[in-house]
Amino acid sequence: xxxxxxxxxxxxxxxxxxxxxxxxxxxxxxxxxxxxxxxxxxxxxxxxxxxxxxxxxxxxxxxxxxxxxxxxxxxxxxxxxxxxxxxxxxxxxxxxxxxxxxxxxxxxxxxxxxxxxxxxxxxxxxxxxxxxxxxxxxxxxxxxxxxxxxxxxxxxxxxxxxxxxxxxxxxxxxxxxxxxxxxxxxxxxxxxxxxxxxxxxxxxxxxxxxxxxxxxxxxxxxxxxxxxxxxxxxxxxxxxxxxxxxxxxxxxxxxxxxxxxxxxxxxxxxxxxxxxxxxxxxxxxxxxxxxxxxxxxxxxxxxxxxxxxxxxxxxxxxxxxxxxxxxxxxxxxxxxxxxxxxxxxxxxxxxxxxxxx
Amino acid sequence: xxxxxxxxxxxxxxxxxxxxxxxxxxxxxxxxxxxxxxxxxxxxxxxxxxxxxxxxxxxxxxxxxxxxxxxxxxxxxxxxxxxxxxxxxxxxxxxxxxxxxxxxxxxxxxxxxxxxxxxxxxxxxxxxxxxxxxxxxxxxxxxxxxxxxxxxxxxxxxxxxxxxxxxxxxxxxxxxxxxxxxxxxxxxxxxxxxxxxxxxxxxxxxxxxxxxxxxxxxxxxxxxxxxxxxxxxxxxxxxxxxxxxxxxxxxxxxxxxxxxxxxxxxxxxxxxxxxxxxxxxxxxxxxxxxxxxxxxxxxxxxxxxxx
Numbered sequence: 001x002x003x004x005x006x007x008x009x010x011x012x013x014x015x016x017x018x019x020x021x022x023x024x025x026x027x028x029x030x031x032x033x034x035x036x037x038x039x040x041x042x043x044x045x046x047x048x049x050x051x052x053x054x055x056x057x058x059x060x061x062x063x064x065x066x067x068x069x070x071x072x073x074x075x076x077x078x079x080x081x082x083x084x085x086x087x088x089x090x091x092x093x094x095x096x097x098x099x100x101x102x103x104x105x106x107x108x109x110x111x112x113x114x115x116x117x118x119x120x121x122x123x124x125x126x127x128x129x130x131x132x133x134x135x136x137x138x139x140x141x142x143x144x145x146x147x148x149x150x151x152x153x154x155x156x157x158x159x160x161x162x163x164x165x166x167x168x169x170x171x172x173x174x175x176x177x178x179x180x181x182x183x184x185x186x187x188x189x190x191x192x193x194x195x196x197x198x199x200x201x202x203x204x205x206x207x208x209x210x211x212x213x214x215x216x217x218x219x220x221x222x223x224x225x226x227x228x229x230x231x232x233x234x235x236x237x238x239x240x241x242x243x244x245x246x247x248x249x250x251x252x253x254x255x256x257x258x259x260x261x262x263x264x265x266x267x268x269x270x271x272x273x274x275x276x277x278x279x280x281x282x283x284x285x286x287x288x289x290x291x292x293x294x295x296x297x298x299x300x301x302x303x304x305x306x307x308x309x310x311x312x313x314x315x316x317x318x319x320x321x322x323x324x325x326x327x328x329x330x331x332x333x334x335x336x337x338x339x340x341x342x343x344x345x346x347x348x349x350x351x352x353x354x355x356x357x
Numbered sequence: 358x359x360x361x362x363x364x365x366x367x368x369x370x371x372x373x374x375x376x377x378x379x380x381x382x383x384x385x386x387x388x389x390x391x392x393x394x395x396x397x398x399x400x401x402x403x404x405x406x407x408x409x410x411x412x413x414x415x416x417x418x419x420x421x422x423x424x425x426x427x428x429x430x431x432x433x434x435x436x437x438x439x440x441x442x443x444x445x446x447x448x449x450x451x452x453x454x455x456x457x458x459x460x461x462x463x464x465x466x467x468x469x470x471x472x473x474x475x476x477x478x479x480x481x482x483x484x485x486x487x488x489x490x491x492x493x494x495x496x497x498x499x500x501x502x503x504x505x506x507x508x509x510x511x512x513x514x515x516x517x518x519x520x521x522x523x524x525x526x527x528x529x530x531x532x533x534x535x536x537x538x539x540x541x542x543x544x545x546x547x548x549x550x551x552x553x554x555x556x557x558x559x560x561x562x563x564x565x566x567x568x569x570x571x572x573x574x575x576x577x578x579x580x581x582x583x584x585x586x587x588x589x590x591x592x593x594x595x596x597x598x599x600x601x602x603x604x605x606x607x608x609x610x611x612x613x614x615x616x617x618x619x620x621x622x623x624x625x626x627x628x629x630x631x632x633x634x635x636x637x638x639x640x641x642x643x644x645x646x647x648x649x650x651x652x653x654x655x656x657x658x659x660x661x662x663x664x
Contacts, residue, residue: 082453139649140640143400143453144590148636151583155633162629280457319468326462330444333455337447 007343015335016285020299023328030323036314045324048309049302057192061263063301064193065090067200067293068255069279071207072128074288075248076142078211079241080224083131085146086252087276088153089124093253095157096123097260098176098267099165101183112183117257124253125246127153132245136238142245154272161267175268185262194262200297203251207290210247220244252276278304281329300325363622366495370618371611373499376506377572379610381406381581383509384564385588386595386602387516388557392438393592394520395553396533396546396659400456401441402561403585404463409434409565411471414576418479423570426479427505430566431559437463438558442551452661460585474576482570503571505563509603512560516599529553533657561585583636590639594646596655612638 024045028038049059072086097120106112131149134140162174185195211217223230223237230237256271264270282300286292307321385402392399399405412433417426441459445452485507488500520526531539532549539546568584569576591609595601616631647653 082451082457084457134644137649138644139647140643141593141647143457144586145640145643147583147586148590148640151636152633152640155629155636159627159629163626277461281461284454284458317469317472319465319472322461322465323469324465326458326465329458329461330440330455333444333450333458334447336449339449 004346007346010342011339012287012289015338016287016332019331019335020285020328022331023324026327026331027320027324030327031314031316031320034316036316041310041314041316044309044313045303045306048306049299055302055305058305059298059302060193060197061301062304063297064196064200065255065259065275066279066282066297066301067204068251068258069276070282070286070293070297071204071251071279071290072124072248072276073280073283074286074290074293075207075211075251076128076132076241076245077283077288078217078224079220079244080227081132081135081142081241081245083128083142083146083245083248084280085128085131085150085153085276086248086255086279087272087274088146088150089127089249089252090256090259090276091150091157091271092127092153093120093124093256094260094264094267094271095160095165095176095256096120096253097257098179099160101177101179102165106183108180108182112180113185113261116179116183116261117254120257120260121250121254124256125250128249128252129242129246131249132242135245136241150276157267157272158269161269165267167266170266170268173268173270175264175266178266179261183261184265185258194258196258196262199254199258201294203254204290204294207247207251211290216240216243252279255279278325281325281332284329285332366622367618369495369499370621371614373501374614374618375607375611376502377610378613379606379608380503380506380509380567380571381564381584382588382591382609383506383513383603383606384567385561385585386591386606387509387513387599388434388438388559388561388564389589389592390557390595390597390599390602391516391529391560392550392554392557393597393660394529394533394657395550396536396657397442397445397452397550397554398456398589398660399438399441399459399554399557400453400586400589401437401459401463402456402558402589403581403583404460404467405434405437405558405561406463406565406568406581406585408437408463408467409562410569410580411467411474411565411576413562413566414474414479414569415470417481417570418474418477421480423480423482423566426570427482427563427566430569431562434562434565435555435559437466438561439551439555441558442554445554446547446551468578471576471578475578478575479570481574482567484571503567505567505571508563513599513603520599530657533659536659561588564588587635587639590643593653593656594639594642596653597657598655609635609638 028042031041032038048055069086069090072089076083097116100106100116100119106115131142131146134145135142161176165176166174167177187194219235220240223240227237259271260267278300282296286296303321303324310316310320311318385406389402409430413426413430416429417423441455444450444455483504484501485504486501488497491497528544532546536546568580591605595605613635615634
């Protein structure tokens with residue numbers, strides 16, 4: 001017996017929302033123990049995220065890279081791999097974007113921007129693709145290897161930025177040579193938000209179309225559901241898994257590239273800001289659905305934006321946002337246990353009624 | 358100073374560093390070994406390590422006794438690990454995902470409460486001077502070892518004995534090898550796993566105290582970067598045998614000591630590259646020791662990580 005449609009909606013929309021509300025409530029109680037008025041914390045959390053146009057700008061600016069790093073989890077998981085190395089792909093993507101002009105002269109204008117971003121996506125895609133290769137050919141657990149590769153990427157990044165690729169004029173904060181003015185990404189007309197937001201949302205939509213509307217995406221989901229069955233019906237499971245990893249990595253690499261061309265103008269330590277880790281949470285809250293990632297990324301971008309307000313007004317440590325994220329992650333997983341319960345209850349009641357008749 | 362004596366100094370420093378840097382690896386890998394023996398992976402030990410390092414430092418700073426700090430570290434680690442145990446006991450909750458969540462939560466809580474602990478100095482765990490017989494300052498400093506290290510060695514021996522020869526060890530291994538068998542004998546698999554995860558968190562927490570109260574010996578937000586995770590991979594390398602965890606921890610400690618040792622003799626080129634040696638080594642070992650065709654030798658049968 002199929003459960004009615006609203007039950008599925010309840011499971012995939014209401015349960016995550018309940019978990020998020022629970023996390024915000026828990027956060028209030030948590031700061032209350034520290035002597036902060038929870039109501040004030042809640043108010044500031046929402047004012048800082050969505051209170052006025054300035055807050056919205058800040059929120060959307062932060063949401064853009066989160067959409068892309070979340071895809072680094074959401075795409076490989078369709079093929080059955082839990083990859084959490086988005087931070088590494090992002091950092092290397094940023095490095096590749098800033099590094100391209102060292103090798104070739106990218107043409108100016110939007111073609112130049114596209115070339116720089118392509119380099120970023122390629123770097124990220126190769127990096128996470130390698131995680132898929134190691135999992136498929138050597139059976140190395142992808143969760144551990146991707147996180148280890150993340151640390152490797154950060155080490156490599158620091159080595160190159162503080163060594164061979166360093167701009168001699170960057171004194172206090174080692175950086176690569178700044179990109180030329182006309183490759184940089186501008187703001188959306190009439191808004192104070194850069195084009196990265198559009199890039200992020202469009203890539204999420206494309207990923208959604210790929211996943212739910214194409215044969216390739218369907219085949220990937222089959223592999224994720226049951227790799228053995230997929231091989232039995234003749235699907236190239238290895239290639240599909242590695243492609244899904246590479247696509248996810250490309251998205252995270254693109255995030256790094258966009259951060260460089262739209263925000264930092266060069267690769268430096270500001271790029272290592274944990275965006276890859278927040279992306280993991282965004283993907284889990286969105287239940288790994290690329291379309292749901294867009295609003296969830298905006299929400300968590302908002303919490304990030306509100307963090308600095310909590311710090312300034314209430315004198316809370318800047319890690320309060322991390323605590324809130326941790327609560328949200330734990331509760332999201334906890335409500336996972338409730339999934340399907342409602343459908344089962346309804347089915348049971350239906351069966352009883354049928355018996356009575 | 359001649360070239361040879363420089364390299365001797367580096368070698369001695371690396372050997373000494375193997376114990377200094379390897380001690381946290383030892384505790385975390387023992388904790389993870391205990392958890393994985395029951396068939397569950399706790400990736401959250403990275404979060405446990407950071408939180409317990411902060412709690413240990415705070416405990417020692419407030420009480421003035423490093424041993425109270427060690428206890429505080431252990432209990433905070435146990436609490437966080439217990440949360441992992443209970444969450445994973447819920448139906449349809451994956452242990453890998455829970456581990457990722459606890460990594461974020463542990464780090465968040467540690468940074469939140471640890472904000473005020475970045476400045477002060479806490480009383481450190483005492484050293485044991487094993488190098489008093491030598492007149493060389495390098496040898497003396499290399500053999501000045503962490504008082505927690507012998508405790509870790511004893512713990513490894515005890516755990517190996519317990520797993521092999523006691524009733525408790527058998528129940529633990531049964532939960533990890535066949536949930537059906539455990540259930541048939543009337544043991545609750547979830548209870549066994551929650552207990553093992555909690556005790557594992559306590560042991561890993563002691564490793565956190567070693568970080569903040571011995572080496573590097575202070576609390577800051579960059580204190581642990583992936584040591585907890587390396588330890589998880591290290592258990593695979595050690596084939597789930599506590600005594601092998603000891604050897605593996607020393608190898609990894611040595612790898613982690615190469616960067617600082619080279620820097621101490623004035624070689625700083627490629628500093629960041631030497632610092633990522635442990636991660637590269639871990640990845641290399643995983644590549645060599647894993648295989649897609651068979652499950653790993655010695656792995657608990659119910660463990661998803663090794664399949």
